[in-house]
Amino acid sequence: MNIPELIGSAWNSLTAKRVYGEPYEADGVVVIPAATVWGGGGGGDGLDGQRAQGAGFGVIAHATGAYEIKGGRVRWVPAIDLNRLVTATAAVAVTYLLTRSRRTRVESRTTSSGV
Secondary structure: OOHHHHHHHHHHHOOHHHHEOOOEEEOOEEEEEEEEEEEEEEEEEOOOOOOOEEEEEEEEEEEEEEEEEEOOEEEEEEOOOHHHHHHHHHHHHHHHHHHHHHHHHHHHHHHHOOO
16 A cells, blocks of 8 residues: 555544444434544655655544433533543642642741741
8 A cells, every 4th residue: 555545544534433423222312422533644755766655644532422312402421531530630639749848848948048
């Protein structure tokens, strides 16, 4: 496969069908799952007249929630990413503790120097 074919294939893979799943119905409720999708790629060819080509492409997707259609009304139901929530909470806690520790050291130096 040459680079233009690879780029065309990659471009075709980033469609709305990658973001929205097939709707399904259960107990009179239609659910349409949704995701956030990121993609990127690159390629190149050989130097000095060498015959070489290379390319790569990657996609990352995270479930973000679903549209719920019930009784003619549509509502968004967000997906909760527990790993992301725990990571963010830990990052905030560590930042707080490091900042507090540094502030305490600076205040103790200021107080002990008589300033």
